[in-house]
Amino acid sequence: MLLYILRRFGVALSVALTVSIVAFLLLHLSGDLALAIAGPEASPAQVEQVRIQYGLDKPLAVQYLDWLAGALHFDFGRSFYFRETVAALVAERMPVTMTLGAIALGLALLVAIPLGVVAAVNRGGWIDRAALVFCVLGQAIPTFWLGLTLILVFAVNLRWLPVSGNATWAHFVMPAIALGWYAVPAVMRLTRNGMLDVLASDYIRTARAKGLRWPTVLFKHALRNAVVPVVALAAVQFGFMLGGSIVVEAVFSMHGLGHLAWEAIGRKDFPVVQAIVLLLASIYIGLTFLADLINAWLDPRIRVA
Structure with a gap:
């Protein structure tokens, strides 16, 4: 198990290093950063002064190593627009995005896993077909359209929930539904397919032949093995939700990390964009x-292989 952990950690570390290089180079390849900071009306002398002030006159490799050393200490420099440290901005906005992502993932799993189990048990029946139709609708409806529809129904017409902001728990209900909706079809299909494979296995038939109660066979023996790939998918979906929160937070005007990224991109605030890209990628890799x-841990065959 220790060797397996070390191998996976080595892969994760190499991916994180690659992402940091890509995030650093993409912004530098977007144009002259010194000119972008100084503004189009700045004189050549002013642009050169900005270049020296921010260390943009150093070789690219030296700039990357300096930036990476600061990032390891959670020091991403200062924001060009907000005029405060990037770390303070990220620390202020991160709880909103993490809370939104956690609630959205919880809602998605709460709906998708039971639906996948029921669909597998009733394979070929109307419940199974209805679940598959629900999956198609889930992937066909855009997140921003669903968010706007929720606002129109529950905020404007019924006045049950607030339209925008993140002050109370009620502000997270509609954004979490809009964000978690897209993850439900993938988790449901994976759960259904896993349950179908497990229910057709020999040890399930043996358990039934021994007279074990059907709920015990279904939830204690079948679901534990069927849920193994769902764990990996849930982690991936949570990473997607953190990145996809940019759209949802913009629709519902939530002041989280996604909204900060949208503001930083529009204002060419490169240190903030770099920090958010690296941070979200690191969370995804973790x-x-x-x-x-x-x-x-759930399936010993994985670590043995």
């Missing part, structure tokens, strides 16, 4: 690594 460890 969740994938954690999912690998949980899968190895």
Whole structure:
């Protein structure tokens, strides 16, 4: 198990390093950063002064190593637009995005896993067909359209929920539904397919032949093995939700990390964009690594292989 953990950690570390290089280079390839900071009306002398002030006159490799050393200490420099440290901005906005993502993932799993189990047990029946239709609708409806529809129905017409903001728990209900909706079809299909494979296995037939109660066979023996790939998918979906929160937070005017990224891109605030890209990618890689460890714990065949 220790060797498996070290191998997976090495892969995660190499991916994180690659992402940091890509995030650093993409912004530098977007144009002259010194000119973007100084503004189009700045004189050549002013542009050169900005270049020296922000260390943009150094070789690219030196700039990357300086930036990476600061990032390891959670020091991403200062925002060009907000005129405060990037770390403070991220720390202020991160709880909103993490809370939104956690609630959205919880709602998605709460709906998708039971629906997948019921669809597998009733394979070929009307419940199974209805679940598959629900999956198609879930992937066909855009997140922003669903968010606007929820606002129109529950905020404007019924006046049950607030339209925008993140002050109370009620502000997270509609954004979490809009964000988690897209993850439901993938989790449901994976749960259904896993349950179908497990229910057709020999040890399930043996358990039934021994007279074990059907709920015990279904939830204690079948679901535990069928849920192994769902763990990895849930980690991936949570990473997607953090990245996809940019659209949802913009629709519902939630001041989270996604909204900050949208503001930074529009204002060419490069240090903020770099920090958010690296941070979200690191969280995504960390969740994938954690999912690998949980899968190895649930299924010993993975770590043996």
